[in-house]
Amino acid sequence: MNIVPFFDVEQIKRTGTFNMDSDHFHESYEIYYLLAGERYYYVNDRIYALQVGDLLFINKNQLHRTTSKGRSTHERILINFEDSFLEPLLGLGVGDLPLFQGESFLLRPDVHEQGRIVDILQDMLREQREAATGYTPYLQALLLQLLILIGRMREEATEPVLPESSEKQRRVYRIIEYLNAHYAERLTLEGIAEHFYISETYLCRIFKQTTGFTVIEYLNYVRIREAQTLLKETEDKITAIAEQTGFDSIAHFGRVFKQIAKRSPLQYRKQNKV
Structure with a gap:
């Protein structure tokens, strides 16, 4: 059960083969960050081969599923949130922001960018776990910081990460x-x-x-x-x-x-x- 309405962040480590079999599209946004291992990720009619440090932004109602790539251990951090979680902070329709318009996408951050992303994600996990005074606006601020970083990385990327194409x-x-x-x-x-x-x-x-x-x-x-x-x-x-x-x-x-x-x-x- 989420301790913050319309927002959840979780870190999971799995050993061996694991194929997702839960709901495959939903009316919330999703951010998937791969900490260790490798995965195949089906999203928006395409297959991506994820490697350590990859970040996948999945828009609302996009069909998606992650599957095993080999039998290696993998570890990931997953965020789910709805528009209503950020609207009090932004004072406007979240869906109107450029990042939330269009298709889902995969980013391959460099080592420096990976460090910044992991720092924000670990802060989120700690805030959600401890639920100290003011943790909801703190989580909102952390999420907004992450989204701004993702938007800048996407703008600065020289070329998109292409899907698999055998x-x-x-x-x-x-x-x-x-x-x-x-x-x-x-x-x-x-x-x-x-x-x-x-x-x-x-x-x-x-x-x-x-x-x-x-x-x-x-x-x-x-x-x-x-x-x-x-x-x-x-x-x-x-x-x-x-x-x-x-x-x-x-x-x-x-x-x-x-x-x-x-x-x-x-x-x-x-x-x-x-």
């Missing part, structure tokens, strides 16, 4: 693009495999190996993410939204929605209506 990964990227474009249709594994002139077995294997998701898992997340947008921004009936996002029945839609969003479509609409 032939297998490029094929999976094309499949992902197809799913993103056709999620509203009645897709089947057989039909997707035929479209790309590969077998169902090969489709399922390379997709899982590359992204950490099964094809159906990924398709469901894309559909539910779009359904959440429609629930928030339109007056469409839930049955119509289920049909618009590719579900063959309202019962199937409701079941998958609750599994991913942890609440029913109606509850989600009541809590998030714009």
